[in-house]
Amino acid sequence: MKFKSAFYLLFFFSAFLSFDGVAQNKHTFEIKQGNFLYDGKAIQIHSGEMHYSRIPHQYWRHRMQMLKAMGLNSVATYVFWNHHEILPEQWDFEGDKNLAEYIKIAGEEGLLVVLRPGPYACAEWEFGGYPWWLQNISGMELRRDNPEFLKRTEIYINRLFKEIGHLQITNGGPVIMVQVENEFGSYVSQRKDIPLNEHRSYNAKIKDQLVRAGFNVPLFTSDGTWLFEGGAIDGVLPTANGEGNILNLKKAVDQYHGNKGPYMVAEFYPGWLAHWAEPHPAIDASNIARQTEEYLKNDISFNLYMAHGGTNWGFTSGANYDKKHDIQPDLTSYDYDAPISEAGWATPKFDSLRAVIKKYAQYDIPDIPAPFSTIEIPSIKLTRVGDVLSILEKQKSVQSTTPLTFEQLNQGYGYVLYSRKFNQPISGTLDVSGLRDYAVVYINGEKVGELNRYYNNYTMEIDVPFNSTLEILVENMGRINYGPEIVNNKKGIISPVKINNIEIEGNWEMYTLPMQEAPDLDNIKKNDVFNVPAKTKQLQGKPIIYEGVFDLSEVGDTFLDMENWGKGIVFINGINIGRYWHVGPQQTLFIPGVWLNKGSNKIVIFEQINSELKSEVKTVKTPVLNKLK
The missing domain is CATH 3.20.20.80 (Glycosidases)
Incomplete structure (x- = not known):
């Protein structure tokens, strides 16, 4: 034919x-x-x-x-x-x-x-x-x-x-x-x-x-x-x-x-x-x-x-x-x-x-090439953690009377911490309708809630005491890639923050966290880095960086099991392998064997929610991509 x-x-x-x-x-x-x-x-x-x-x-x-x-x-x-x-x-x-x-x-x-x-x-x-x-x-x-x-x-x-x-x-x-x-x-x-x-x-x-x-x-x-x-x-x-x-x-x-x-x-x-x-x-x-x-x-x-x-x-x-x-x-x-x-x-x-x-080809279709080998790592010990809020607050901030977008901060991806000190107490409904896309909210370093564009969750009740600091850690979860909204793709906080419908202006400080490279806890002051598990309970609920080193006698493709974690990103030997989020349906992250070393390897995890402190993580041989929570 x-x-x-x-x-x-x-x-x-x-x-x-x-x-x-x-x-x-x-x-x-x-x-x-x-x-x-x-x-x-x-x-x-x-x-x-x-x-x-x-x-x-x-x-x-x-x-x-x-x-x-x-x-x-x-x-x-x-x-x-x-x-x-x-x-x-x-x-x-x-x-x-x-x-x-x-x-x-x-x-x-x-x-x-x-x-x-x-x-x-x-x-x-x-x-x-x-x-x-x-x-x-x-x-x-x-x-x-x-x-x-x-x-x-x-x-x-x-x-x-x-x-x-x-x-x-x-x-x-x-x-x-x-x-x-x-x-x-x-x-x-x-x-x-x-x-x-x-x-x-x-x-x-x-x-x-x-x-x-x-x-x-x-x-x-x-x-x-x-x-x-x-x-x-x-x-x-x-x-x-x-x-x-x-x-x-x-x-x-x-x-x-x-x-x-x-x-x-x-x-x-x-x-x-x-x-x-x-x-x-x-x-x-x-x-x-x-x-x-x-x-x-x-x-x-x-x-x-x-x-x-x-x-x-x-x-x-x-x-x-x-x-x-x-x-x-x-x-x-x-x-x-x-x-x-x-x-x-x-x-x-x-x-x-x-x-x-x-059925239709008049030629020999070649054999299917063998897949690359897979390995399982039962336990990767996490030995150190870093306090992200404390680390950011020691960096130089950008100051403005209103929150600036990622683009205004000349940052494409990652995270920005928006910080505002209040000399007088204020309470009521916090409204961040300009959130793009996900935020964890803190008062004086203590987590008080989450806001989430996916769920149209832009408001929460808040109580800011006298002489206190409100912090909003915002994540860019990816710009829209299809449809007419592609032209409205700025990230961070793109409109005024309000409490009780009052615009909160003046003295905003922004700390950039682009995560273009894996954070190195060796370059961070020792009083912001803790050994696991000693002295880490005080970090519960705060965004933290976990670090671990592990040795391998053989390498192969594998899948990092993040099912019991909260939300964040993972670096393997300096390479950002992507986001995880406990809601699913994806619960594992693919690690190509070519990105692993025989001998020493390093993992860095940025965990945004940190509702439960961890001391180890493992990998499995098969992915989990269809488990919603």
């Missing part, structure tokens, strides 16, 4: 891809006569989405081999702008951020690459991929035909091209297609306050920036079929997100692409995203296999979103928005109920997809 020969040709030709800086064997790829043409032959794209930014670079090749073993011929990846431009024109493309190396490995493994550079990505990633500091630029309006915004997008696109432009198939590399913007039709439908002609003008200018930078492979857009009117661009292939009805897909593409294909579902969802405090979604493997077979039988190209999700390391997880919760922060784990698990394991869903693709 047509599909079998086309699929075979793609694997046959991709086997000749060989990379040494630039590929030695050039091929062609174009959209013509209603087909994807590879070296002039019609082929289908069967891709798996997998983000380099969510996987340690040492595991990239293994995960590519897993895609091949599932029967796929391509890999798709977003590029997250904020992952690379840390501050204005301060770029990082090294190590786990080495996109060019990721693309080269894909080519070496016989995979073609579909690149999704945004500049907006979504993807449950912090701020949808936008750098936080854009919000500090005067006159900036995100995601619209705005000179300040388009100036910054052009700088990003040009710098990205410098990094990976030579890896396009036109230069002998594996990159066959590049996406323009992302799900823009959805945004158009949600921002009816902006004229449609301005939306279209903006989208066309992003396309022009990509072309001017030097991207010369076929371009495409990606939207729900019912949203093509707002997201489609003349001369650019529209592809569909989440479309299971093949007739609808063909009808929509034909309408916006000259009554002809090719037809591609650019986001085919075998799993779904997960939020804190909500059940982890699960999608039935048999349903996914049946839908895949429908695509295979009808010559529909597709991209599994996600084929392998990975992990939102550090502060990279984003958030969604709805009126019920105001914010829905995404988990640290980006397992996504994908065919390849967070730790790179084949799942029953993987087996189902592999089996259905095998």
